[in-house]
Amino acid sequence: xxxxxxxxxxxxxxxxxxxxxxxxxxxxxxxxxxxxxxxxxxxxxxxxxxxxxxxxxxxxxxxxxxxxxxxxxxxxxxxxxxxxxxxxxxxxxxxxxxxxxxxxxxxxxxxxxxxxxxxxxxxxxxxxxxxxxxxxxxxxxxxxxxxxxxxxxxxxxxxxxxxxxxxxxxxxxxxxxxxxxxxxxxxxxxxxxxxxxxxxxxxxxxxxxxxxxxxxxxxxxxxxxxxxxxxxxxxxxxxxxxxxxxxxxxxxxxxxxxx
Numbered sequence: 001x002x003x004x005x006x007x008x009x010x011x012x013x014x015x016x017x018x019x020x021x022x023x024x025x026x027x028x029x030x031x032x033x034x035x036x037x038x039x040x041x042x043x044x045x046x047x048x049x050x051x052x053x054x055x056x057x058x059x060x061x062x063x064x065x066x067x068x069x070x071x072x073x074x075x076x077x078x079x080x081x082x083x084x085x086x087x088x089x090x091x092x093x094x095x096x097x098x099x100x101x102x103x104x105x106x107x108x109x110x111x112x113x114x115x116x117x118x119x120x121x122x123x124x125x126x127x128x129x130x131x132x133x134x135x136x137x138x139x140x141x142x143x144x145x146x147x148x149x150x151x152x153x154x155x156x157x158x159x160x161x162x163x164x165x166x167x168x169x170x171x172x173x174x175x176x177x178x179x180x181x182x183x184x185x186x187x188x189x190x191x192x193x194x195x196x197x198x199x200x201x202x203x204x205x206x207x208x209x210x211x212x213x214x215x216x217x218x219x220x221x222x223x224x225x226x227x228x229x230x231x232x233x234x235x236x237x238x239x240x241x242x243x244x245x246x247x248x249x250x251x252x253x254x255x256x257x258x259x
Contacts, residue, residue, distance in 0.1 A: 021098040029183025032092035033201070036085055036175055043084030044077040071151025071160050078163035085171035089179055104178035109233035117227050117240045124223055125244065128216045135212075140252040143208045148252055164249055169241035176202040176221070177228040177237045185229070195225035220244065 024032060051073045093103045101107070132139050151160040176198045185194035199221030206217050224237040 019097065022096050023098070023103070023186050024092070024096065024183040026184060026187035026189060029180060029187070032183075033175070033180050036088040036092060036179065039084045039088035040081045040171065040175070043080045047077040047080050048073060069146070069150070070154060071147050071149070072154040072156040074147055075151060075156055075159040075163040079159070079167045082167045082171045085175055089174060092179065103182060104174055105182065105228070105232050105234045106178070107233050107235065109231045109236045113227075113231045113233070113236060114239065117231075117236055118243065120223060120227070121220075121240050121244055124219060125216075125247070128219070132212070137212060140248060140255060141209050141213050144248065144252045145255070148249070161246075161249060165242050165246040169238050169245060172202060172205065173224070173234055173238045173241055177224055178234045181225060181228055191229050195222060195229065199225050 048068055051070075052068065089104070090100055093100055096103060129139050148157070148160065151157050180198040180201055181194050184197055185191050187194075189197060199218055202221045203214055203218045206214070209217065224240060227240070228234060228237050
């Protein structure tokens with residue numbers, strides 16, 4: 001009879017062990033990376049669509065192009081890319097059962113690593129500037145100068161500085177040196193392949209530049225990828241990326257004032 005069955009004889013289902021944390025490998029990282037990129041694109045496109053539609057009246061393609069290329073529109077679209085990337089990346093990381101900070105290596109690093117990174121960045125950028133002058137090219141992209149002048153005319157220079165020197169470095173590094181590098185480096189690509197491919201993906205985000213500045217951006221990506229590998233700190237690459245963008249913004253502003 002069931003009522004006479006000893007308690008010790010009652011079958012107890014075995015405990016299901018917790019699944020260990022995991023990292024997305026090549027295809028998982030690639031597909032989720034496309035999802036994050038799409039979120040970033042939609043976030044930025046929403047700002048552009050808002051400024052275009054608020055013009056009202058008949059659709060003027062020339063006016064739409066002017067609005068899309070204005071410093072205010074570009075600044076706000078870049079800034080809105082940050083929450084879009086953060087949310088999409090959080091969604092992508094959640095199934096791995098790892099913390100957001102650990103997965104993306106959002107760890108601090110030593111002052112020595114920081115100053116070594118700054119020195120390496122200065123040498124690399126300085127080399128590209130010298131090569132640019134030797135080839136008779138402009139030191140800064142013309143695109144930057146036009147956006148800076150437009151932002152100044154709109155009274156949004158401070159907003160452009162936040163977009164280029166804070167928001168863009170954060171979401172670009174979280175996407176490339178954080179999420180993409182993490183998954184690809186633990187796949188068959190290995191560290192070297194992950195640095196190369198994540199740098200290529202990062203460079204493809206800068207379609208506004210020509211082939212020369214493409215080369216400079218790609219080389220910067222390789223340096224930042226190497227530093228990400230050596231220090232296990234995406235915060236370091238975010239800081240260096242921000243310093244690079246700040247220096248480029250100041251240089252562009254100074255050259256525009258002396259042209």
